[in-house]
Amino acid sequence: MLAPxxxxxxxxxxxSVENMMRLVHHLGVETVLAEMTDxxxxxYRRWESFDKIPRVASHSRxxxxxxMPTSDGAVYSFKYVNxxxxxxxxxxxxVTAFGLLAEVATGYPVLLAEMTILTALRTAATSxxxxxxxxxxxxxxxxxIGNGAQAEFQALAMKAVCGIDTVRLWDIDRQATQKAAxxxxxxxxxxxxxxxxxxxxxxxxxxxxxxxxxxxxTILSDNMVGAxxxxxxxxxxxxxxxxxxxxxxxxxxxxxxxxxxxRIEGEIQQMPPDFPVTELWKVVTGAETGRRDAGQITLFDxxxxxxxxxxxxxxVRERLAGTGFCENLDMIADPDDPRDLFGMxxxxxxxxxx
Ligand SMILES: NC(=O)c1ccc[n+]([C@@H]2O[C@H](COP(=O)([O-])OP(=O)(O)OC[C@H]3O[C@@H](n4cnc5c(N)ncnc54)[C@H](O)[C@@H]3O)[C@@H](O)[C@H]2O)c1
Numbered sequence: 001m002l003a004p005x006x007x008x009x010x011x012x013x014x015x016s017v018e019n020m021m022r023l024v025h026h027l028g029v030e031t032v033l034a035e036m037t038d039x040x041x042x043x044y045r046r047w048e049s050f051d052k053i054p055r056v057a058s059h060s061r062x063x064x065x066x067x068m069p070t071s072d073g074a075v076y077s078f079k080y081v082n083x084x085x086x087x088x089x090x091x092x093x094x095v096t097a098f099g100l101l102a103e104v105a106t107g108y109p110v111l112l113a114e115m116t117i118l119t120a121l122r123t124a125a126t127s128x129x130x131x132x133x134x135x136x137x138x139x140x141x142x143x144x145i146g147n148g149a150q151a152e153f154q155a156l157a158m159k160a161v162c163g164i165d166t167v168r169l170w171d172i173d174r175q176a177t178q179k180a181a182x183x184x185x186x187x188x189x190x191x192x193x194x195x196x197x198x199x200x201x202x203x204x205x206x207x208x209x210x211x212x213x214x215x216x217x218t219i220l221s222d223n224m225v226g227a228x229x230x231x232x233x234x235x236x237x238x239x240x241x242x243x244x245x246x247x248x249x250x251x252x253x254x255x256x257x258x259x260x261x262x263r264i265e266g267e268i269q270q271m272p273p274d275f276p277v278t279e280l281w282k283v284v285t286g287a288e289t290g291r292r293d294a295g296q297i298t299l300f301d302x303x304x305x306x307x308x309x310x311x312x313x314x315x316v317r318e319r320l321a322g323t324g325f326c327e328n329l330d331m332i333a334d335p336d337d338p339r340d341l342f343g344m345x346x347x348x349x350x351x352x353x354x
Contacts, residue, residue: 007334007336009106009108009332009334010330010331010332010333010334011328011329011330011331011332012109012110012111012112012328012329012331012332013110013111013112013317013320013326013327013328013329014111014112014113014326014327014328014329014331015111015112015113015114015316015320015325015326016114016326016327017114017116017117019325019326019327020113020114020117020118020316020325021117022323022325023316023319023320023323023325024117024121026323026325027319029156030156030159030160031160032121032319033121033124033125033128033153033156033157033160033161034157034160034161035315035319036121036122036125036311036312036315037125037126037128037129037132037157037160037161039125039311039312039314039315040122040125040126040129040307040308040311040312041129041284042311043072043307043308043310043311044129044280044281044284044285044307045281045284045285046072047279047281047284047285047307049072049073050070050071050072050307050310051069051070051071051072052070052258052260052305052306052307053069053260054258054260054261054264054265055067055068055261055305055306056068056069057238057239059238059239062084062085062086062214063082063083063084063085063086063087063214064082064083064084064238065080065081065082066079066080066081066082066083067079067080068081068099068304068305068306068309069306070306070307070309070310071104072310073104074103074104074105075101075102075103075104075110075310075314076101076102076103076104076107077099077100077101077102077306077309077310077313077314078099078100078306078309079097079098079099079115079119079306079309080097080098080099080115081095081096081097081115081119081304082095082096082097083095083212083237083238085212085213085214086214088148088212093116093149094148094149094212095116095119095120095149095150096116097114097115097116097118097119098112098113098114098115098116099112099113099115099118099309099313100112100113100313101310101313101314101317108332109331109332110317111313111316111317111320112329112331113313113316115309115312115313118309118312118313118316119304119309119312120149120150120153121153121312122308122309122311122312123150123153123154123234123302123304123308124150124153124154124156124157124158125157125161125308125312126257126302126304126308127154127157127158127208127232127234127300127302128157128158128160128161128162129161129284130232130255130280130300130302131158131161131162131206131230131232131300132161132162133280133283133284133290133291134230134255134283134290134291134298134300135162135205135206135230135291135298136205136228136229136230136291136294137294138205139162139164139204139205139206139230140163140164140165140166140205141164141165141166141167141168141203141204141205141206142155142158142164142166142167142168142204142205142206142207142208143167143168143170143194143197143200143201143204143206143207143208144167144168144169144170144180144200144208144210145170145171145197145200145201145207145208145209145210145211145219145220146171146176146208146209146210146211146212146219146234146235147169147170147171147173147176147177147179147180148171148176148210148211148212150210150234151169151176151180151210152180152183152184154208154210154232154234155167155180155184155187155189156184156187156189158206158208159187159188159189162206164189164206165188165189165190166189166190166191166192167184167189167190167191167192168192168194168199168200168201168202168203168204169181169191169192169193169194169200170193170194170195170196170197170199170200171211177193178193181193197219197220197224198224201220201224201225201229204229205228205229205230206229206230206231206232207220207225207229207230207231207232208231208232208233208234209231209232209233209234209235209236209243209244210234210235211235211243212235213235213241214238214240214241215240215241216240216241216242216270217241217242217243218243218244218245219235219243219244220243220244220245220248221245221247221248222245222247222248222251225248225251225297227295227296227297228294228295228296228297229297229298230291230297230298230299230300231244231248231252231297231298231299231300232300232302233266233267233299233300233301233302234302236265236266236267236269236301236303237265237266237302237303237304238265239264239265239269241265242266242267242269242270243267244267244299246270246271248297248299249267249268249270249271249275249299251297252296252297252298252299253278253291253292253296253297253298253299254267254268254275254276254277254278254299254301255277255278255279255280255283255290255298255299255300255301256268256277256278256279256280256300256301256303257279257280257302257303257304257305257307257308258279258305259277259279261303261305262277262301262303265303266301266302266303267299267301268301277301280300
């Protein structure tokens, strides 16, 4: 007897890196960033309906590997992601990721996707969502400190969502700045390469720090930061890895994703456990105030949370429909008689011999 063909439910749509790039170009990068910002914001509005735990991290000398799960009761997602700041010296990415969506009712996966590009998009979308609520009104200039893999996504999201028209770049590696300037040429943004972090933040209403170093670093010191700015701190996202001098935190209103995770991983790991923070989802729902006045320093202490990956994967699944930018993987063993898993294996051998 021939082994049965896999059932439809056994086949899981897989979005490869190549297909993710096709999908993004099909829709347009800035459209994706703007729509993903809205998708993340919609899920922040229903924050309380999600399962939440700090991500599960496996630390090693050179980096970290993390699993990030969540569920809204109907759909479950997880992301596998690493962070290895020394990778770039060997020609590898600092951050790579993939992730999965599953149906809670059956536990069957419904989407598997590359998430290295998707993480850059969702991190930029989340930053833009935070800035939309917190940045000073009329901010048109952004400083981008750290010009690595995430940088262009961050700049384009701030343009698409917040109306930024000028980006001031700084990186300790000039080649990284040249790369970002080249990639952003023709985007409609004015690009200014700067000679220091201090120079980059001059006149910037939004300051994004997005550097990678597996240690406590001081990318910004207190005396550099003037009143009224919004700081979007992306790179401090691991125990022992921060970017801001703690005195900046003392002068700022600090907004976070999920406090139990951010207190372990974010800039606020430098502060006592009761250091006051505002949960960003409460600003989105209107339960808490965002920016109070023009002189206040707002600080989004971003570490990346599972719900943002859930939103990004769901967005990709929706936008994928009808495009063909995926392939079906025979990923779930699904015998016709659910209890006859071994029989299915046996029939496959018989088929091979015949
Ligand atoms: N918060 C989040 O949700 C989130 C998501 C993705 C990545 N990240 C973090 O963002 C950081 C950047 O990620 P990436 O993929 O762009 O990394 P990357 O390695 O591609 O780029 C990092 C850049 O920072 C530069 N840099 C290092 N030290 C610096 C300093 N002192 N001053 C200025 N520039 C400096 C490096 O030269 C490099 O160009 C990483 O730490 C990563 O873990 C956070």
